[in-house]
Amino acid sequence: MGAPGSGKGTISERIIKDFPMKHLSSGDLLRTNMKNKTDVGETAKRFIDNGHLVPDEIMTKLITNELSNFKNGSWLLDGFPRTVVQAKDLLKHTEIDIAIDLNVPFEVIIERIQGRLVHIGSGRVYHTEFNPPKQHGIDDVTGEPLIQRADDKPETVLARLKAYQNQTEPVLDYFREKKLLQVFTGRYSNELWPKVHKHLSTRIEPLQYTDYGTG
Numbered sequence: 001m002g003a004p005g006s007g008k009g010t011i012s013e014r015i016i017k018d019f020p021m022k023h024l025s026s027g028d029l030l031r032t033n034m035k036n037k038t039d040v041g042e043t044a045k046r047f048i049d050n051g052h053l054v055p056d057e058i059m060t061k062l063i064t065n066e067l068s069n070f071k072n073g074s075w076l077l078d079g080f081p082r083t084v085v086q087a088k089d090l091l092k093h094t095e096i097d098i099a100i101d102l103n104v105p106f107e108v109i110i111e112r113i114q115g116r117l118v119h120i121g122s123g124r125v126y127h128t129e130f131n132p133p134k135q136h137g138i139d140d141v142t143g144e145p146l147i148q149r150a151d152d153k154p155e156t157v158l159a160r161l162k163a164y165q166n167q168t169e170p171v172l173d174y175f176r177e178k179k180l181l182q183v184f185t186g187r188y189s190n191e192l193w194p195k196v197h198k199h200l201s202t203r204i205e206p207l208q209y210t211d212y213g214t215g
């Protein structure tokens, strides 16, 4: 859990490097569908481009379908659930052990999102200063071009933050009541990372600990 730009993708990449887990990002899945012009992608685009959430029934179907491929082993959901309806549907479908919330101030987020570059094929995220690619505008792994997300325009970011406050913050209370929620507060992913690693290690044996410093 975490607002747009709070670092869910960044921390997720670190988690799957250090823990034996699979990563499923609802946003990456939607962007792949948009790129491939599937029916889901075409419908989702209308909502995403305006900074609105995609309707619950589409999202729940999409994610629970994908989760059925992850029957064995541990997995990490990034960006789902985003409404209380989605959270209830998820728990009807499966159990979860931990909900992590990255609580980063909105003013930090707005500044960060302006510098984001993404590789659509893999979902890898970069930042012009915080995490620059080795070669400007090029993905380190595939050599393919990086893009700025269409929904990272300032006015769309504001709509996304509003959707987060109205529709997603109540999910935090839902998980808190179920005693699943752990909140990590800070301004930098490097500051949150060791705490997230430690907390996850209480439930799943890490493969290693990668140190990114603290600044």
Ligand code: G5P
Residues within 6 Å of the ligand: 002, 003, 004, 005, 006, 007, 008, 009, 010, 011, 026, 027, 028, 030, 047, 048, 051, 052, 053, 054, 055, 059, 078, 079, 080, 081, 082, 083, 086, 112, 113, 115, 116, 117, 125, 126, 127, 128, 129, 130, 131, 151, 160, 187, 188, 189, 190
């Ligand atoms: P997404 O794709 O899930 P958002 O809006 O939730 O999109 P987003 O924007 O992907 O979240 P993030 O993953 O939380 O952000 O953050 P990130 O990409 O790791 O970090 C943001 C930037 O900051 C990057 O450039 C990163 O390098 C940099 N950064 C990270 N840490 C630091 C730091 O410490 N310092 C600095 N300087 N920079 C840093 O969803 C997109 C849309 O899909 C739909 C919605 O329309 C949504 O708006 N959608 C759903 N709709 C309904 N239900 C769902 N469940 C949905 N899921 C997606």
Ligand code: MG
Residues within 6 Å of the ligand: 008, 009, 025, 027
């Ligand atoms: Mg993301």
